[in-house]
Amino acid sequence: MSLAERLNDDMKQAMKAQDKFRLSTIRMVRASVKNQEIELRRPLEDNEVLDILSREVKQRKDSLQEFTKAGRDDLAKDLEAEIAIIAQYLPEQLNEEEIKAIVTQTIQETGASSKADMGKLMGALMPKVKGRADGKLVNQIVQQLLQ
Numbered sequence: 001m002s003l004a005e006r007l008n009d010d011m012k013q014a015m016k017a018q019d020k021f022r023l024s025t026i027r028m029v030r031a032s033v034k035n036q037e038i039e040l041r042r043p044l045e046d047n048e049v050l051d052i053l054s055r056e057v058k059q060r061k062d063s064l065q066e067f068t069k070a071g072r073d074d075l076a077k078d079l080e081a082e083i084a085i086i087a088q089y090l091p092e093q094l095n096e097e098e099i100k101a102i103v104t105q106t107i108q109e110t111g112a113s114s115k116a117d118m119g120k121l122m123g124a125l126m127p128k129v130k131g132r133a134d135g136k137l138v139n140q141i142v143q144q145l146l147q
Contacts, residue, residue, distance in 0.1 A: 003049040
């Protein structure tokens with residue numbers, strides 16, 4: 001079952017269960033997917049839907065940070081719940097040790113030795129961790145290992 005189909009089925013289940021919060025979150029995600037389909041004029045592949053899901057989580061995490069900084073705990077709590085719902089559709093996230101292992105392996109493959117090689121390294125690395133790790137965390141680990 002594709003991710004788009006799974007989102008559709010889960011939306012129907014949320015309707016039947018009258019889970020309004022889950023339903024609205026899934027609808028927002030499906031709207032983003034549908035907008036991308038309209039823009040590209042074709043149905044999306046699972047990896048493209050994963051990109052959209054990752055982008056939605058990233059937007060919510062950025063907003064969560066801002067709401068927490070502003071003391072809006074009510075909105076922050078809602079965003080945390082939305083992130084949890086969307087995260088169910090993402091592949092399991094890599095922990096820091098796993099990311100370090102992948103980065104070290106990619107450094108050896110590309111022969112990167114300084115920060116000047118960071119672009120080449122990130123270009124080879126990001127497809128390996130796509131959807132399974134936060135780009136900021138990967139970037140921080142790469143910077144640590146290239147020092």
